[in-house]
């Protein structure tokens with residue numbers, strides 16, 4: 001079991017106050033706080049090792065390269081990926097753009113279906129929409145049911161056409177928390193078309209659930225460092241090396257080339273072919289420290305802690321008059337991003353008053369407008385938990401909701 005009080009001591013920011021009150025940080029689905037070990041690893045890198053990577057002949061350049069490549073191996077192990085298929089990007093969003101521009105734009109055409117879902121973050125919607133007009137593929141979406149699950153009948157119907165060439169789905173919703181049965185969905189897609197490619201959005205799942213790309217049956221997995229205790233400025237595209245090898249580059253410049261003449265360019269091997277320019281070196285070092293921190297606790301313990309929080313949180317929220325929790329209520333089927341509505345109140349007003357109580361929640365469309373629309377609203381209030389949150393903080397959330405209701409007299 002996770003010793004949450006000990007964990008909290010590793011996160012300096014959690015000690016601060018907001019509006020004169022102890023901070024209750026319930027916005028980790030947007031970005032997580034960072035343990036001291038991540039901050040130290042990045043500072044140490046800048047204090048002792050900083051140099052540009054690859055091609056350098058001096059000691060520092062070699063050490064920086066070693067730190068960067070060792071981070072790649074650490075991240076690869078964490079999700080059971082081949083390190084050659086681990087591309088460092090700016091964030092999950094850039095990983096999706098890479099796939100859209102390099103894979104979908106060159107592999108899909110008229111008659112092909114790219115199947116996404118109504119549950120996706122804009123990062124897993126807009127990049128496909130950007131390249132669709134050029135290629136003419138059919139962009140379809142699996143609808144979401146009122147209970148916050150994917151509509152599997154609709155999914156089956158589209159898959160049965162045998163035309164789905166790319167299926168992309170989030171492993172865990174950032175709004176309603178749903179954990180999708182990625183493995184089963186991938187198996188169905190492949191049974192109908194054995195050349196289909198499966199892309200998984202792991203931005204919310206990788207920080208919270210033990211992840212094995214092979215077990216998920218994913219060809220590509222996209223996630224961000226900053227939601228899993230790491231720094232901003234680094235994300236990951238983990239993919240099958242054979243697919244990456246066959247794909248054209250996304251961005252051009254230094255690092256990604258093998259040879260350049262004024263007439264043309266040949267490209268570096270993977271993953272470097274997809275890492276144009278100076279990469280996020282200190283950020284990779286920080287991300288590796290974050291992975292080490294999570295691995296040290298154990299992802300099973302992280303998940304168990306969050307399930308325990310959900311077991312308290314969902315009934316506590318549902319017991320408040322006028323509050324509706326969106327998405328699955330069974331903790332086994334969901335992660336710790338909990339969206340809710342308070343009858344008669346706008347999420348932005350709720351978020352503002354809760355902030356005055358020291359409780360940081362997010363209000364808005366959470367970059368998932370099509371999903372939020374299915375909830376019959378333009379916005380929700382979202383409390384999202386992580387390994388450093390406590391059951392006391394759930395009480396603080398409930399108290400802040402009551403304070404908000406009192407303030408607006410609803």
Ligand SMILES: Cc1ncc(COP(=O)(O)O)c(C=O)c1O
Nearest residue numbers: 091092093121123174203204224
């Ligand atoms: C499910 C999901 N996918 C993708 C993203 C995009 O992540 P980033 O903004 O770090 O690129 C997010 C961020 O909130 C997310 O929650």
